[in-house]
Amino acid sequence: xxxxxxxxxxxxxxxxxxxxxxxxxxxxxxxxxxxxxxxxxxxxxxxxxxxxxxxxxxxxxxxxxxxxxxxxxxxxxxxxxxxxxxxxxxxxxxxxxxxxxxxxxxxxxxxxxxxxxxxxxxxxxxxxxxxxxxxxxxxxxxxxxxxxxxxxxxxxxxxxxxxxxxxxxxxxxxxxxxxxxxxxxxxxxxxxxxxxxxxxxxxxxxxxxxxxxxxxxxxxxxxxxxxxxxxxxxxxxxxxxxxxxxxxxxxxxxxxxxxxxxxxxxxxxxxxxxxxxxxxxxxxxxxxxxxxxxxxxxxxxxxxxxxxxxxxxxxxxxxxxxxxxxxxxxxxxxxxxxxxxxxxxxxxxxxxxxxxxxxxxxxxxxxxxxxxxxxxxxxxxxxxxxxxxxxxxxxxxxxxxxxxxxxxxxxxxxxxxxxxxxxxxxxxxxxxxxxxxxxxxxxxxxxxxxxxxxxxxxxxxxxxxxxxxxxxxxxxxxxxxxxxxxxxxxxxxxxx
Amino acid sequence: xxxxxxxxxxxxxxxxxxxxxxxxxxxxxxxxxxxxxxxxxxxxxxxxxxxxxxxxxxxxxxxxxxxxxxxxxxxxxxxxxxxxxxxxxxxxxxxxxxxxxxxxxxxxxxxxxxxxxxxxxxxxxxxxxxxxxxxxxxxxxxxxxxxxxxxxxxxxxxxxxxxxxxxxxxxxxxxx
Numbered sequence: 001x002x003x004x005x006x007x008x009x010x011x012x013x014x015x016x017x018x019x020x021x022x023x024x025x026x027x028x029x030x031x032x033x034x035x036x037x038x039x040x041x042x043x044x045x046x047x048x049x050x051x052x053x054x055x056x057x058x059x060x061x062x063x064x065x066x067x068x069x070x071x072x073x074x075x076x077x078x079x080x081x082x083x084x085x086x087x088x089x090x091x092x093x094x095x096x097x098x099x100x101x102x103x104x105x106x107x108x109x110x111x112x113x114x115x116x117x118x119x120x121x122x123x124x125x126x127x128x129x130x131x132x133x134x135x136x137x138x139x140x141x142x143x144x145x146x147x148x149x150x151x152x153x154x155x156x157x158x159x160x161x162x163x164x165x166x167x168x169x170x171x172x173x174x175x176x177x178x179x180x181x182x183x184x185x186x187x188x189x190x191x192x193x194x195x196x197x198x199x200x201x202x203x204x205x206x207x208x209x210x211x212x213x214x215x216x217x218x219x220x221x222x223x224x225x226x227x228x229x230x231x232x233x234x235x236x237x238x239x240x241x242x243x244x245x246x247x248x249x250x251x252x253x254x255x256x257x258x259x260x261x262x263x264x265x266x267x268x269x270x271x272x273x274x275x276x277x278x279x280x281x282x283x284x285x286x287x288x289x290x291x292x293x294x295x296x297x298x299x300x301x302x303x304x305x306x307x308x309x310x311x312x313x314x315x316x317x318x319x320x321x322x323x324x325x326x327x328x329x330x331x332x333x334x335x336x337x338x339x340x341x342x343x344x345x346x347x348x349x350x351x352x353x354x355x356x357x358x359x360x361x362x363x364x365x366x367x368x369x370x371x372x373x374x375x376x377x378x379x380x381x382x383x384x385x386x387x388x389x390x391x392x393x394x395x396x397x398x399x400x401x402x403x404x405x406x407x408x409x410x411x412x413x414x415x416x417x418x419x420x421x422x423x424x425x426x427x428x429x430x431x432x433x434x435x436x437x438x439x440x441x442x443x444x445x446x447x448x449x450x451x452x453x454x455x456x457x458x459x460x461x462x463x464x465x466x467x468x469x470x471x472x473x474x475x476x477x478x479x480x481x482x483x484x485x486x487x488x489x490x491x492x493x494x495x496x
Numbered sequence: 497x498x499x500x501x502x503x504x505x506x507x508x509x510x511x512x513x514x515x516x517x518x519x520x521x522x523x524x525x526x527x528x529x530x531x532x533x534x535x536x537x538x539x540x541x542x543x544x545x546x547x548x549x550x551x552x553x554x555x556x557x558x559x560x561x562x563x564x565x566x567x568x569x570x571x572x573x574x575x576x577x578x579x580x581x582x583x584x585x586x587x588x589x590x591x592x593x594x595x596x597x598x599x600x601x602x603x604x605x606x607x608x609x610x611x612x613x614x615x616x617x618x619x620x621x622x623x624x625x626x627x628x629x630x631x632x633x634x635x636x637x638x639x640x641x642x643x644x645x646x647x648x649x650x651x652x653x654x655x656x657x658x659x660x661x662x663x664x665x666x667x668x669x670x671x672x
Binding site for chain 2: 004005008009012015016018019020021022023025026062063064065066073110114
């Protein structure tokens, strides 16, 4: 299948499926489930087709409606967008399998399946669009679906924390559309490739201001310091599969947008680069320190999302080939591992009815499989060899030292140690100890449905496979980074 | 396609619904509504067809028709809206979205690209020469989505407001 069909289908198919899913409301749930699984699996296949077509470091593009790029919409996939698509579609279908098996997560709610598919379309569109305004549209499609998903169930707590999420989301969107207006006023373009050319003519001061404005906009979505408070506040209250998906995908869409705009539109680095490194160090530190003070699995993990975003920004801030390659590798590793950990946290909550560390204990004896499923990604998150986190952190640290950024690289290594501490804390609280002495234990009567465990196991296997495939994966990340830094291939593919 | 027109068969005057004698019904509003409702729906349809090359389109058309429905709600509550448009909102949303997607996918057949805009000039006996575009199908989809959304809002938020108002009325009745 050619990219001409695959790229529009990746965006259009989930939207069409959402429509079918809406029409199936009130019919047996199995129909909606089938539609969701078939479509998400198809997205996985399509995204692999896209990766295969850009594997050598080329860029493919499609003019939607065959309209000239000057006025029309262009979808483009470069290695970065393609690898993000593959990993995202993997998350989308595995988390869907998990949600179908789960009893307490409102998957039966009428709006769940249609909204999930709309979210999938928004995520795919964000990675594929080559147009700043359509990036805004894709973000909105994704966010509007997420506003409902995060409050599914409608408990008092969820509405209270969901409110924060919605208000921050709307605020960031308003700022985003304002920023697009200013970019258009300065250049007369919204097509990213045309902008890359036009932005060079803009005076340096204005260009830096626009760069920082877009950084703030996407910084809110990506939860970088100091714009992160909404995340640990709102994520833990959502249903587990929703939290897992948001943790894995939504903030990373923000990171993707930062990488895309900063490398394509503001390629010189300069002041923004220094700002990025400072923000990266602060994001890493604040996130990990915040996690230490928490006493709930999902809350600890939520703070860790913030901390890990810092690593990705660190890689970007170096503005070197190795740095950006490291950041790409880190994003890919992080999406898989983080989602897995949240899925494990969800299983613990489903079995024990709580995620509070001081009430749990001894799960290693009562739920040995779950213990292994937690331990592997947890060690990987902390960067212990030989897991994928080690590979990703090593490449970041090496590029940090190569660029002689001693402070921020040192911070990143220290934060890795504190991450290990947090993971140990969860391990001690939930899995270690005597099950008889815990207030609630994961006893054998409360087992979860097989799909939940299977979905989690698939993701653990994938993250282990990263270790085996680390070489080719790193080479691909390097090709992604060189496409980002050289810009020419992307611009030509979009404007051809 | 579901015709988004109002209650064409309904006789002029106060409605014969279960809440026809509700003390909250205003005769003036009912009479004015009879004039305005159909006009608004027609104007909405005009905007839908004018939309391709002139101001208008599916979204605006949906808003105008939706506003007409809101007027119905103001006059007679959620029950009145149900009688005017007895369709589930998710059916409208789903059908509209599907129609929009289908018109996009049809672009592969007509022009070899997703969302390709095909157009044809037709000679229709009464109307004369008509320029038909595939974008119109997309717009009809958008129209249905917006109407479905308004309907969903009126039913979910409006029905709760109706219940609250009924509670107040009941309590007042007990007091007097």
